[in-house]
Amino acid sequence: MKDLHLLVGDVGGTNARFAIARCVDDRIVLEHHESFPAERYPTFKEGVAAFIDGCEVKPSGGVIAVAGPIEDGAIDLTNSPWRTSETELATLGLDPVRLINDFEALAWGAPIVTPDKLAHLGGPEAGDPHAAIAVLGPGTGFGVSALARDVHGREMALPSEGGHACFAPGDPVEDEILRILRRRYSRVSIERLICGPGLLNMHRALAEIDGRETHIDDPAEITETAMKDPNSPCGATLARFCAILGAVAGDIALTMGARGGVYIAGGIAPRILPFLKASPFRERFERKGRFQDYVGDIPTWVITEKHAALLGAARVAFQEAR
Numbered sequence: 001m002k003d004l005h006l007l008v009g010d011v012g013g014t015n016a017r018f019a020i021a022r023c024v025d026d027r028i029v030l031e032h033h034e035s036f037p038a039e040r041y042p043t044f045k046e047g048v049a050a051f052i053d054g055c056e057v058k059p060s061g062g063v064i065a066v067a068g069p070i071e072d073g074a075i076d077l078t079n080s081p082w083r084t085s086e087t088e089l090a091t092l093g094l095d096p097v098r099l100i101n102d103f104e105a106l107a108w109g110a111p112i113v114t115p116d117k118l119a120h121l122g123g124p125e126a127g128d129p130h131a132a133i134a135v136l137g138p139g140t141g142f143g144v145s146a147l148a149r150d151v152h153g154r155e156m157a158l159p160s161e162g163g164h165a166c167f168a169p170g171d172p173v174e175d176e177i178l179r180i181l182r183r184r185y186s187r188v189s190i191e192r193l194i195c196g197p198g199l200l201n202m203h204r205a206l207a208e209i210d211g212r213e214t215h216i217d218d219p220a221e222i223t224e225t226a227m228k229d230p231n232s233p234c235g236a237t238l239a240r241f242c243a244i245l246g247a248v249a250g251d252i253a254l255t256m257g258a259r260g261g262v263y264i265a266g267g268i269a270p271r272i273l274p275f276l277k278a279s280p281f282r283e284r285f286e287r288k289g290r291f292q293d294y295v296g297d298i299p300t301w302v303i304t305e306k307h308a309a310l311l312g313a314a315r316v317a318f319q320e321a322r
Contacts, residue, residue: 006317007052007062007094010102010309013080013140014038014267018051019307020059021314028112028314030307032056044077044084049092063098063317064089065105065309067141069161075099100316101159102309103145103265106135108157109312110263110303111147117305118263119273122282127261127299134258135303136162136249137266138198142191146256157312162252163191170247170284173209173240180205194245196268199223203237223272230275238272242279245269250285250295261299265309269302276302 008030010017016038019030034051041047052058066075066084074085089097110133127133130151136144144162149155167188169175181188181201193202199219207214214233216222226238245264253262262285269276281300288295305311 004318004321005055005057005059006314006321007048007059007064007097008310008313008317009048009051009062009064009066010105010307010313011038011044011047011064011077011080011082012067012102012267013077016047017307017310018048019310020055020057021062021310021317023318028311028318030310030314033307038080038082044082045088045092047082048084048089052092059094061094061096061317061321063100063105063313063320065100065102065313067102067143069159070099070101073099096320098316098320100313101143101145103135103137103143104157104159105309105312105316106143106263106265106303107133107145107147107159107312108155108315109305109308109310110135110265112311112315113303113305113308117303117308119270119277119302119304121264121277121300121302122285123261123299124297125299128259131259132256133260133263134249134252134256135263135265136252137264137303138195138245138268139266140196142195142198143266144252146258147260149260158256162255163195164189166190167193167244168247168251170244170287173206174244176209177202177205177240180208190248194241194248199237199241199268202241203234206237206240207233223268227272227275230278238275239279242272242276242281243284245276246279246281246284247287249281249300250288253285253295253298254288254291259298261301264300264302270304270306273302273304
């Protein structure tokens with residue numbers, strides 16, 4: 001085990017991250033990190049091959065987390081033209097190699113993220129150590145997973161496509177947002193609002209509701225303006241984004257029975273952390289009617305560890321290497 005060098009990856013719709021995982025004193029260590037825009041290479045295989053070529057010690061096997069559902073060992077990424085399979089990647093000398101969902105990897109990784117890489121967002125400081133945890137969050141898309149636990153310490157990650165569940169409005173403004181988006185989409189999912197492109201959808205819908213025009217076409221401009229001026233229209237958009245994120249997180253906590261805690265992952269939450277902490281996130285998380293006390297006892301955190309999915313992929317890789 002200690003001499004194994006395993007490839008781990010975290011590939012989303014925008015960026016690809018890779019590292020070599022080793023086990024040192026029963027602790028996972030990630031080395032030779034590399035991150036690059038996915039568009040740099042025409043194919044998934046070429047991106048992986050380029051990383052391996054730059055490694056002094058070649059990995060013998062590995063686990064790569066990808067954004068989308070895995071079917072029969074193959075993936076067609078939801079928000080990217082890339083596609084690949086375990087069979088194709090095995091031709092690079094990786095034996096064994098596994099593809100897993102990116103939020104499945106985050107579910108494995110969240111419990112081993114160090115406390116200094118977790119930002120508390122409300123609720124108790126710790127959850128039930130024997131209960132399930134939920135991991136969810138916005139980036140290029142919206143991911144959802146959970147880690148089921150039993151009293152004997154056994155764990156199992158549950159990949160899902162929960163980001164494509166229907167969006168449920170929580171007040172009259174959100175009723176109007178849904179009505180406006182239904183003109184464009186036959187079905188409005190959570191991901192149509194709570195992700196980078198979704199933030200832009202929301203901003204345009206709120207502008208229409210307010211009877212004003214907007215010429216913003218970059219989600220990053222919305223977050224940057226909101227962080228500088230919370231009272232601006234962009235600030236109102238980001239506050240609504242955080243509120244809906246809280247409502248969705250609370251729904252998923254109920255669905256998964258996630259009394260072990262809810263972890264917010266993805267690329268957006270860490271970048272807007274001060275705004276998120278001051279937002280209605282936690283109030284909407286707990287606004288669950290008769291089950292307000294139930295979710296009130298569930299802690300919420302933002303994962304600020306940028307390699308959390310790689311840590312989770314490494315956990316899976318070493319479990320399978322035993």
